[in-house]
Amino acid sequence: MTGTAMEAAALGKKFGWRSERWALRECTLRLPTGRVCALVGPNGAGKSTLLAHAAGLLAPTEGTISVLGTTPAAARERIAHVAQDKPLYPQLTVAETLRLGRDLNTRRWDAAAAERVVDEGDLNRNAKIRSLSGGQRTRVALALALGKRPELLLLDEPMADLDPLARHQLMGTLLADSAEHGTTVVMSSHVVAELEGSCDHLFLLGAGRIRLAGPLDELLAAHTLVTGPAGDLAPHTVVESRTTGRQLTALIRPQGPVGPGRQTAEPTLEELVLAHLRAPEAPALTIDDAGDAEGTEEDDHDGARADATEARGTAV
Numbered sequence: 001m002t003g004t005a006m007e008a009a010a011l012g013k014k015f016g017w018r019s020e021r022w023a024l025r026e027c028t029l030r031l032p033t034g035r036v037c038a039l040v041g042p043n044g045a046g047k048s049t050l051l052a053h054a055a056g057l058l059a060p061t062e063g064t065i066s067v068l069g070t071t072p073a074a075a076r077e078r079i080a081h082v083a084q085d086k087p088l089y090p091q092l093t094v095a096e097t098l099r100l101g102r103d104l105n106t107r108r109w110d111a112a113a114a115e116r117v118v119d120e121g122d123l124n125r126n127a128k129i130r131s132l133s134g135g136q137r138t139r140v141a142l143a144l145a146l147g148k149r150p151e152l153l154l155l156d157e158p159m160a161d162l163d164p165l166a167r168h169q170l171m172g173t174l175l176a177d178s179a180e181h182g183t184t185v186v187m188s189s190h191v192v193a194e195l196e197g198s199c200d201h202l203f204l205l206g207a208g209r210i211r212l213a214g215p216l217d218e219l220l221a222a223h224t225l226v227t228g229p230a231g232d233l234a235p236h237t238v239v240e241s242r243t244t245g246r247q248l249t250a251l252i253r254p255q256g257p258v259g260p261g262r263q264t265a266e267p268t269l270e271e272l273v274l275a276h277l278r279a280p281e282a283p284a285l286t287i288d289d290a291g292d293a294e295g296t297e298e299d300d301h302d303g304a305r306a307d308a309t310e311a312r313g314t315a316v
């Protein structure tokens with residue numbers, strides 16, 4: 001049995017005593033070790049808050065979170081967290097920043113990995129951090145994170161300010177490095193297309209709650225895109241359905257044969273995510289590592305409806 005990289009039980013977070021709003025609520029999830037997990041959801045869904053809990057930077061209001069079999073605080077040396085604002089010392093040079101990384105992580109520091117990330121971006125090692133562009137700073141932050149040789153790498157929108165070529169190249173380096181060392185990666189992103197082909201696990205958050213969680217291939221296999229004549233979709237669980245004239249397009253969780261005259265296909269990651277984002281009331285689904293599904297679907301065959309919007313390639 002694989003180990004557990006991250007596990008949350010009824011995790012909840014409210015910022016401030018008086019706040020009525022839960023940034024996270026009743027989040028129960030498990031991520032096996034060695035996975036590359038996409039963490040997606042709309043703005044304010046709680047992605048950064050979840051990553052900050054896993055990194056030990058925030059304490060839960062209720063529930064628990066553990067990483068690598070212990071508390072986030074106890075695992076800190078084995079975790080690297082690249083926050084959205086990528087905090088670095090502006091007055092240091094790139095070379096001094098890498099030396100600081102080495103001095104703070106004497107037992108684990110992987111100089112070759114850190115230097116490879118910097119060199120692939122053609123960065124001048126004598127340049128001060130404050131003189132670098134946003135994308136170049138991202139590269140230095142990722143170099144520090146990989147140099148730490150973490151067992152769990154938590155990345156909060158790591159690619160947001162990189163140009164498409166740099167994104168592609170850095171993602172390749174990141175995935176190759178993680179595969180070589182068996183690193184578990186949790187990566188939040190709004191650009192779902194860039195996660196396709198990179199991730200094998202998915203957490204979809206909405207309004208602080210888990211909406212989809214599990215191995216990506218099993219989550220995709222649990223859904224079917226249906227097109228064909230309009231009509232009743234019972235007994236299937238409907239995530240989203242749209243009708244244009246007599247034509248129906250729907251994303252369902254099938255409960256048996258879909259019926260004659262309808263075409264079916266397995267959704268892409270992007271189609272799966274976008275349908276759930278357009279239908280925030282759709283029932284949640286968690287598939288655990290043994291392939292067992294747990295959802296909130298029984299009473300919801302009507303599902304949620306959304307406007308017919310062509311949204312391929314969109315950021316969420």
Ligand SMILES: Nc1ncnc2c1ncn2[C@@H]1O[C@H](COP(=O)(O)OP(=O)(O)OP(=O)(O)O)[C@@H](O)[C@H]1O
Nearest residue numbers: 015021022023041042043044045046047048049050
């Ligand atoms: N330090 C804080 N104090 C008060 N509220 C906070 C704080 N940090 C986050 N929140 C609130 O918690 C909720 C979740 O925020 P979070 O940053 O985790 O979302 P997110 O999914 O990462 O969003 P985005 O995609 O915009 O980065 C939001 O409503 C946000 O306003």
